[in-house]
Amino acid sequence: MALSAGTRRTVACLLVGLGALLLVAAVMIPTYTVKQLAKTPLDLEITTVATTAPDKPGEVLDATSLTSPEGSAKVDTGVPLFSQRFVTIEDPVSADVLTIQAGQTLRRTDKQGDTGLLTASIDRVTVDRKTGEPVDEVDxxxxxxxxxxxxxxxxxxxxxxxxVGLQYRFPLGTEKKDYPYFDMNARQTHDIKFVEETEINSTKVYHFQQSIAPVDLSTVVNSPANKLSLPAAKWGVEGGEEPVTMSRWYTNVRDLWVEPETGTVVKGGEQIHQYYARSADKPEVTVLKGDLVFDENTVESQISVAKENIDKLAVYGRVLPIAFGVLGAIALIAGLVLGLFGSRGTPARAGGARTGTPRQTPPNPGQGQPFSEAPTQQIDISKSDKQP
Structure with a gap:
């Protein structure tokens, strides 16, 4: 059934409007939605676990040996280490910034309860939700x-x-370059350098590495444990009962593997070394030494988070814009075609178009019909035969 001219115009307008709406959506979705996905979510909760490998146990100073009346400092070897970090979002938060809080503990798993706790710390920083960089100031x-x-x-x-610098996440679209990275223990910022592109469980990642030169912790945190004066014999060095003052030093080699599209840290590792010494370049008594790496469950969990965000970016950044763009173009073209060409009338048939009034046919003079009704001039024969 053919559409009337009014109906065609209505359908054409609807198609043009729908097409324009879809084209606008195709532009706005990647512009607005992807920017929102690029921001750190406000409901972020991440737990990571790092352990020493069974064939690479750690070394830990027995703190009680420093205060015992007899013997020198004792360092336990073959110690299994377990580090756990729990990251949450705290106030202040807004559309552009949020505050990350990370609680971290380090334990030796060969001892139970508080006797196994080696260190505990809380780190809090307010960052830009998009870049992951700390803001300049808070209040x-x-x-x-x-x-x-x-x-x-x-x-x-x-x-x-x-x-100053990155810590808990990298920016969306991480590049193959060096980034400033903040070390919480040293409270310093050093570049974390790009090493290589590689794969972890079939996921592309960028490997970064940061080296922290020895830092005197007594200049960082005012804690009695960061600088001690003990008899030389207690330190296990020459000098007998002569007091010897040593500082606690910290050094680290940090490795991070980052999924570049989302900036998710998929895997991390730290080669930590803390020791007492009179000089940075000559460790004398080990406090803590261990090679801690994310366990497999943590790696799989972080990969899942990265893939979920990759899928969201693909849907909102490519799939929906392309689909809306194609459908919008089709609807727009169809509406224009229907509006421009559908409004023209149907060509008239040969011989004239039919109307509601029958065509009048001139009468044909026939038998019994007066001759004067014929549509021609009459000729009076009787007059033409008379002679003047």
Missing amino acids: GGPNGAIGATVDKNGQTVMDPVQH
């Missing part, structure tokens, strides 16, 4: 705080600390 003060000591009531003491 006119430092952008973060670190708690590594406790007061007499056992409460963590949070020291205001200005953070």
Whole structure:
């Protein structure tokens, strides 16, 4: 059934409007939605676990040996280490910034309860939700705080600390270049250098590495344990009962494997070494030494997070814009064609178009019909035969 001219115009307008709407959506989805996906979510909760390998156990100073009346400092070897970090989002938060809080503990799993706890810390930093970089300031003060000591009531003491550089995530579209990276223990920023592109469980990742030269922790955190004066014999060095003062030093080699599209840290590892020494280049008593790497469950969990975000980026960044763009173009063209060409009338048939009034046919003079009704001029024969 053919559409009337009015109906055709209505359908054409609807198609043009729908096409324009779809084309606008094709442009706006990657522009707006992908920007939202690029931001760190406000409901972020991440737990990571790193352990020493069974064939590469750690070394830990027996702290009680430093205070015992007899014997020198004792360092336990073959110690299995377990590090856990729990990341959450705290205030202040907004559309553009959020505050990341990371609580981290390090334990030796060959001892139970508090006797197995080696270190505990809390790190808090306010960052840009898009880039992951710390903001310049919070309420006119430092952008973060670190708690590594406790007061007499056992409460963590949070020291205001200005953070500079990446820490818990890399930017969307991570590049093959060096990035500034903040080390919480040294409270310093050093470049984490791009090493190579590789794969972990069939997922493309970028490998970065950061080296921290020895740092005197007594200049970083005001803690009695970071500088000790003990008899030389207790340190296990020459000098008998002569007091010897040693500082606690920290060094680290950090490796991170990052999924580049989302900036997700898929795998991490740290080669930590803390020791007492009178000089940075001559370790004398090991405090902590271990090669800690994300366990397999953590790696799989981080890969799942990365793939989920990759799929979202693909849907909103490519699939939907292309689909909406194609459908919009088709609807727009169809509407224009229908509007421009569908409004023209159907050509008239040969011999004239039919109307609602029958065509009048001149009468044909026939038998019994007066001659005068014929559509020609009459000729009076009687007059023409008379002679003048």
